[in-house]
Amino acid sequence: MPLLTQRIPDENDYCLVASLDNVRNLSTILKAIHFREHATCFATKNGIKVTVENAKCVQANAFIQAGIFQEFRVQEESVTFRINLTVLLDCLSIFGSSPVPVFVSIAGTFTALRMCYQGYGYPLMLFLEEGGVVTVCKINTQEPEETLDFDFCSTNVINKIILQSEGLREAFSELDMTSEVLQITMSPDKPYFRLSTFGNAGSSHLDYPKDSDLMELFHCNETQVNRYKISLLKPSTKALVLSCKVSIRTDNRGFLSLQYMIRNEDGQICFVEYYCCPDEEVPDS
Amino acid sequence: MKAHLLLFMRIIYIHRCPLNEVAPPGQVVEVFGKAIQALSRVSDELWLDPSEKGLALRSVNSCRSAYGCVLFSPVFFQHYQWSASVKMNDTDIILNLNCRLGMKSILPIFRCLNSLEKNVEKCKIFTRSDKCKVVIQFFCRHGIKKIHNVCFQGSRPLQVIFQKNMCANTLVIQPRVLAEAIVLFTSSQEEVTLAVTPLKVCIKSSNEESMDLTDSVYSEMFVGPDEFDFFQIGIDTEITFCFKELKGVLTFSEAIHAPIAIHFDFPGKPMALSIDDMLLEANFILATLADEPSRASSLQTLYLSQKQRRSEPIHSNSKAGKNITSKVPEYISRKVEPKRLYSNETPTNISTLENCGSPLMKRANKDITEVPESDGNLSEVPESSVSDTEDVPGSPCLKKFSCMFFGAASSDQQEPFSLPFQSLATASGSEEDMNNGSFSTF
Numbered sequence: 001m002p003l004l005t006q007r008i009p010d011e012n013d014y015c016l017v018a019s020l021d022n023v024r025n026l027s028t029i030l031k032a033i034h035f036r037e038h039a040t041c042f043a044t045k046n047g048i049k050v051t052v053e054n055a056k057c058v059q060a061n062a063f064i065q066a067g068i069f070q071e072f073r074v075q076e077e078s079v080t081f082r083i084n085l086t087v088l089l090d091c092l093s094i095f096g097s098s099p100v101p102v103f104v105s106i107a108g109t110f111t112a113l114r115m116c117y118q119g120y121g122y123p124l125m126l127f128l129e130e131g132g133v134v135t136v137c138k139i140n141t142q143e144p145e146e147t148l149d150f151d152f153c154s155t156n157v158i159n160k161i162i163l164q165s166e167g168l169r170e171a172f173s174e175l176d177m178t179s180e181v182l183q184i185t186m187s188p189d190k191p192y193f194r195l196s197t198f199g200n201a202g203s204s205h206l207d208y209p210k211d212s213d214l215m216e217l218f219h220c221n222e223t224q225v226n227r228y229k230i231s232l233l234k235p236s237t238k239a240l241v242l243s244c245k246v247s248i249r250t251d252n253r254g255f256l257s258l259q260y261m262i263r264n265e266d267g268q269i270c271f272v273e274y275y276c277c278p279d280e281e282v283p284d285s
Numbered sequence: 286m287k288a289h290l291l292l293f294m295r296i297i298y299i300h301r302c303p304l305n306e307v308a309p310p311g312q313v314v315e316v317f318g319k320a321i322q323a324l325s326r327v328s329d330e331l332w333l334d335p336s337e338k339g340l341a342l343r344s345v346n347s348c349r350s351a352y353g354c355v356l357f358s359p360v361f362f363q364h365y366q367w368s369a370s371v372k373m374n375d376t377d378i379i380l381n382l383n384c385r386l387g388m389k390s391i392l393p394i395f396r397c398l399n400s401l402e403k404n405v406e407k408c409k410i411f412t413r414s415d416k417c418k419v420v421i422q423f424f425c426r427h428g429i430k431k432i433h434n435v436c437f438q439g440s441r442p443l444q445v446i447f448q449k450n451m452c453a454n455t456l457v458i459q460p461r462v463l464a465e466a467i468v469l470f471t472s473s474q475e476e477v478t479l480a481v482t483p484l485k486v487c488i489k490s491s492n493e494e495s496m497d498l499t500d501s502v503y504s505e506m507f508v509g510p511d512e513f514d515f516f517q518i519g520i521d522t523e524i525t526f527c528f529k530e531l532k533g534v535l536t537f538s539e540a541i542h543a544p545i546a547i548h549f550d551f552p553g554k555p556m557a558l559s560i561d562d563m564l565l566e567a568n569f570i571l572a573t574l575a576d577e578p579s580r581a582s583s584l585q586t587l588y589l590s591q592k593q594r595r596s597e598p599i600h601s602n603s604k605a606g607k608n609i610t611s612k613v614p615e616y617i618s619r620k621v622e623p624k625r626l627y628s629n630e631t632p633t634n635i636s637t638l639e640n641c642g643s644p645l646m647k648r649a650n651k652d653i654t655e656v657p658e659s660d661g662n663l664s665e666v667p668e669s670s671v672s673d674t675e676d677v678p679g680s681p682c683l684k685k686f687s688c689m690f691f692g693a694a695s696s697d698q699q700e701p702f703s704l705p706f707q708s709l710a711t712a713s714g715s716e717e718d719m720n721n722g723s724f725s726t727f
Contacts, residue, residue: 174397201391201393202433202436203434204434206431207430207431208427209429211428214427
């Protein structure tokens with residue numbers, strides 16, 4: 001391994017070591033939040049949280065718990081660094097990102113990953129192996145930036161709905177992007193759960209009855225009508241298409257939380273969460 | 286919302302066609318959407334024009350060189366109800382409301398036809414004339430309801446009356462055959478030429494395609510008379526028309542598995558593409574290029590072509606028939622200098638068919654001012670038009686679309702409408718027009 005002969009750091013030099021038999025279990029989740037170039041990574045013994053933010057109004061968090069990894073060690077209480085997510089994803093899919101046909105994957109041609117980080121100022125090292133071929137990637141890390149605290153507390157949640165993602169997928173892909181906002185109505189009474197846009201095509205409403213078979217949970221206490229910038233919410237479609245269920249919650253300030261439950265190729269569950277602050281007050285109408 | 290203030294002018298339910306119980310409602314909506322998609326090839330505006338004959342969707346492009354109409358018979362819908370006018374609540378004012386919709390507004394609603402077909406269980410369309418809105422409701426699986434409120438403008442729909450049965454040439458072809466015949470044309474192809482003799486039909490790239498090298502493929506496809514469901518060639522001719530409308534009609538006819546009838550005569554006279562089905566009738570009228578010695582070929586110059594029209598009303602040209610002579614079927618060649626290719630074999634003095642056949646369109650509203658002055662004088666040609674409209678001796682014959690509706694506008698200085706032209710197009714100025722059958726002569 002001539003690449004590594006200069007100086008092979010001892011295993012203990014690394015403050016973060018993680019190994020994964022199937023790199024797609026990581027890359028898929030990261031793609032779900034890839035709507036900005038850079039991401040901040042926090043690693044604790046529980047796993048890695050990757051955060052992407054935009055416009056100080058929307059935040060996406062991907063949680064990859066320690067159990068997803070075959071090996072996961074964090075030497076310090078927490079490890080934080082900022083990284084170019086585009087580059088990271090390019091490296092993770094360096095052997096290709098398309099799903100391997102089932103019969104091939106049984107034969108064991110997953111891309112395996114070993115990820116090491118020595119600490120502040122050091123690059124993130126990726127060792128990717130497929131079929132005996134090893135690629136080593138070093139990605140420079142950056143000064144971590146403070147991330148937003150949305151202070152979204154479950155005790156302040158007013159309305160909560162859990163939907164099978166199938167029901168929202170088409171709605172989000174067909175959103176009238178000429179509308180500036182997406183208006184979300186959640187109410188104990190009709191129309192229960194409504195998505196509205198106001199674009200060139202006039203207004204469009206999408207109503208979900210609370211007894212729909214897509215509705216896993218409908219828990220609305222009071223009528224809330226909030227508007228969110230459609231440009232901020234649209235990127236969450238990436239998570240939506242991967243997910244099987246989505247939890248939609250709003251708190252007393254109108255802040256929106258979208259939690260996507262994503263099942264990876266090994267059947268394990270991961271979560272991606274989007275927070276978004278509301279647009280201006282809705283005029284009574 | 287007080288109920289007595291609601292004015293439901295027209296209520297249309299699309300659900301399941303009673304004549305065809307097996308068709309799932311989604312498929313019916315899909316056909317409706319395909320019709321809108323086909324019409325979107327014509328123009329960026331769409332008229333909803335209900336009548337006792339059914340719901341007509343109409344579209345006409347801004348230079349009036351293409352017109353499309355799809356008429357859904359009342360039995361296409363599960364429930365169809367309409368009224369021509371609306372009585373305001375207390376006053377006796379009768380409003381005659383017509384709906385002109387922006388294609389940009391309505392097309393996105395019917396863009397994802399696959400998902401509509403899968404999910405829609407019922408579709409309800411009605412107008413709320415009090416708010417100038419067309420409401421389109423989709424009742425989907427899982428109890429999901431989609432509501433689209435599209436604003437419309439009150440504007441009278443156009444009608445073009447085109448005696449397609451009077452055309453000398455009629456071809457009826459299955460969409461599958463036509464699709465195979467035009468499969469080689471690229472999407473950049475703007476115009477195609479249809480050349481016919483009683484022995485064969487040739488569909489080829491228009492000679493007028495631009496000469497830049499990125500677009501230099503020339504294709505010819507021959508279709509034998511056996512391939513047509515109906516084959517009647519009265520005159521040998523060669524017409525050139527826009528490709529994109531043809532593709533739109535083709536996609537639509539593929540969706541409803543109905544053959545396309547092509548009615549046409551000589552170059553310069555409009556042609557009709559029509560589909561007749563039990564539940565609907567579609568007619569697309571397209572301008573064809575008139576043989577004319579000038580260099581414009583794109584649709585943008587349609588309007589200009591009016592001004593460049595030469596003044597002598599001349600004999601009909603007899604170019605037809607000499608077109609298929611030595612061409613090898615399906616040959617593809619680089620078109621380096623196509624104008625040269627044709628310069629020798631073309632008479633220099635080809636004329637337009639000024640006063641026969643081109644339909645004239647009248648509009649009941651102010652748009653009538655759009656009638657261009659047909660001026661033999663070329664001095665008014667804007668600079669964007671091509672320069673050499675003069676008939677240089679020996680110059681290649683080049684063609685140009687005659688604007689089909691104004692094509693009859695005269696070559697001399699008279700008021701166009703004072704001329705005794707046969708009026709082939711009228712606006713549906715009143716409902717009587719439609720009721721007394723002018724539509725049926727379309």
